[in-house]
Amino acid sequence: MRKKMSKKPESPRISYFNQTAMTAPYLFWAVAFIIIPLLMILYYGLTDKSGAFTLVNVAAIATAEHAKALWLALGLSLVSTVLCLLLAYPLALILARRQVSQQSFLVLIFILPMWMNFLLRTMAWQTLLEKTGVINAVLSFLHLPALNLINTPGAIILGMVYNFLPFMILPLYNSLTKIDPSVVNAAYDLGANGTQTFCRVIFPLSIPGVISGITMVFVPALTTFVISNLLGGSKILLIGNVIDQEFTQAGNWHLGSGLSIVLMAFILVNMVLTGIFDKNGEGTAL
């Protein structure tokens, strides 16, 4: 029997016209879902109910309640980011030193929980931490005193670290695998010990990953309102909760947008810092 020759598909040449046509969906996306919403927030944030220009909504961050919520959010997200970094760095190092075949499997294990809905995972923590929850049930079975875990700042930090840890591991792992092993070997050849090699070779080379990991954890942690609601029992008001309440409960979109602008300023500062340290965008690619 004669073998049928399968026709090789011609490699498509993308003309200039096609190129612009292919970017059109992205352009549409960016305009409709990024630029217009941003402009709307700016409009609402800088106007009052009658539509006149005002800075009152932005200046409202200075009131005692809002400032406290902002500082609390900054504090909690900073602690969570540091914890994430401390937990993720050794893990990423271990991952990067594994054989390639093991690496992908281990990385998968850390990404796997992210396939489940974030809200569900946070609610699962609720059942774990509750007074009559799983952890306290185990403690009482062992005749140990019950712990007051839920509705505390600690529970919120736990929720943040748990939810955002993969966002720290992946950029770190990414930048660590990129380090040429011969550079590390050279350091050892030249007489550096393990600590010196880490401090002067490995860590400086992984800085882009560290920076983008920090951004990817700090920004969502700073703006979260779900974690603080579910694990903080709505007793701890973060800036994200204030904004959420202005939109959904108080119906004051102007104030909500004004506070969002302030929050965006903090995020922008973070982005600028990232840009300075991570010029090649090495760490950001997952």
Added chain:
Amino acid sequence: MKRKTVWKKLVGLTAACCLLTGLLTGCGASDAGSAAGDNGEVIVYNWGEYIDPDTLEMFESETGIRVIYDEFETNEIMYPKVEAGASQYDVICPSDYMIQKMIDNDLLQELDFDNLPNAKANIGAQYWEQSEQFDPGNRYSVPYCWGTVGILYNKTMVDEPVDSWSILWNEKYADNILMQDSVRDAFMVALKLNGCSMNSMDPDELAAARDLLIEQKPLVQAYVIDQVRDKMIGNEAALGVIYSGEAIYTQRENPDLEYVIPKEGTNVWIDSWVIPKNAPNPENAEKFIDFMCRPDIALLNFEYITYSTPNDAARELIEDEDIRNSSIAFPDLSQYENLETFTYLGEEGDGLYNEMWKEVKSR
């Protein structure tokens, strides 16, 4: 010539297909009386888990009107959507004070009660009277559910008799108290305890209520809304502020729970059907509302959601005598004092309450 026959065949085939589908759909329609969608549609906007889904199917098969069903979580989330006109609804089920706000802002249309015979016949007089507080003349709304707000407590965890809001300030129950995470409900508790109206606009009274809530905050385990139900069933707290409709359900799940209306008075609320001004199918909306007022349908809904029904004819049909005369579902309101219904306080009032609530929450 050949081409023509092909064309002819095609026409024949298409015609046959049309006939066949026509027949099939015809059959389908005659089976169900009239297929849903034949007589247009009705877009319903209701609270979450606030209707027996079977009643929607019954409405569809009986009237041939397709129901498009959407849910909201709070009055405050519902209002801007309707006000902006971004999505059009035919029937909405807001609460008392929100209905007043919608009437004030000219968002509702008057109902033609000639088209609502079941509503006229079956809804008890006392509920129409109560509706007058937010809908003078009963022109815009038909009551769907009502109830009180009270304290749900666990008999195994609370020693003393519970009859006052003040128990929520008892340090013995620190970290065992669940409060409502909504402005008006939380302030209602504090205002009532202080002997004030829960519709107070007096800055001094509100400041006193705010201070009371701040004082209470260290004792509160969590501010929650729907979760009061599950946490109380799970023995997670001793005392919780809850809507009476949830109380019956929680008692079924956990017999240790008991519901009381505190002696200082409370909120008696009504959720009613209304038709917004921009409703695309107002006739179908009236048919829907009237259908929901039919005794058998109201009974199905009561049994499913366990919120008290204002439908007297439906109440008569409840077989379980304990439920029919339940003091939770159908309390004799005459034995309580200082019962009130929320009224809309205007933008200024909303702002005042929200500001004070934020001061409580940020503490």
